[in-house]
Amino acid sequence: MTAPAELTRTPADSAVTLAHIMSEHDTNLYGTVHGGVVMKLIDDAAAAAAGRHAGVPAVTVSVEEMTFLAPVRAGDLLTVRARVDHAGRTSMDVGVVVTAERWNLTGPVTRVATAHLVFVAVDADGQPHRVPALDPATPADRRRQRRSRTGRPDRR
Template sequence: MEPRPARLSRTYMTDLVLPPDTNQFGTIFGGKVMAYIDKIAAISAMRHARQRVVTASSDSLDFLAPIRVGQAIHLEAFVTYAHKTSMEVFVKVLAENLLTGETVITARSYLTFVAIDEEGRPVEVPPVLPETEEEKAHYESAPRRREQRLARRQAASQGEFPMP
């Protein structure tokens, strides 16, 4: 298969954080952010594979700063690496003060998706072609994350819960 540039999977999403989206502190619920992350990552993976996809894992989700009611939540995702039938997707979440234009990175996450056919069987995906420095950095570090992911998965299947 011909490699596909990572830029073709880039996906952006923006929404306004309203009171029903927030907790008693006026900041967005973590679960709401997680749902946005899973959705945008799935879209990015589908753009890369041009296939149906399912979430296989969420390797990490680091909350770095709160997003407050009245701010915009802005997400950016792209496929960083592909291996046979799976794809790693990086998601960056920002908060934007719509009155000042100030933005702050509020979360980062890596997820893995598997491309599937109509019967739910895994199908091959094209390799990723990184072009920018950011894409190259994620691409080059992806095999290490994949090894860690596979080791965690193996340990979990044996009833173990290893520390990272």
């Protein structure tokens, strides 16, 4: 369980943006996109941000919050933005914001979902692996860092 003690990364260093055009194969009987399809994209983007921060693969350990704010439809351009908000010893809190541009791409950009997930960096044996410290470089980074663990029990 090693990580160079002096190594730090800012949230911007590991932030991930994933864009995806939703298709009719993603929809349910009501013609809107399945929540599970959006959840998969959220998990993918968050895992990539956590893995970038850690420098090793990271696995999802907890979904602290997942909120769907507006429906997503076939043809929408979905943008999933993930960033590490807090780094513990081996765990990372990742915040995700999902926006949609409607099919004709002329309407307003709508926030359709938010999520907060926890990942744990793992070594080749699947054991928790130490992660670099997070350097919250901006006031917004520091605010997100403070909020990320609010109400989350300390498991140690």
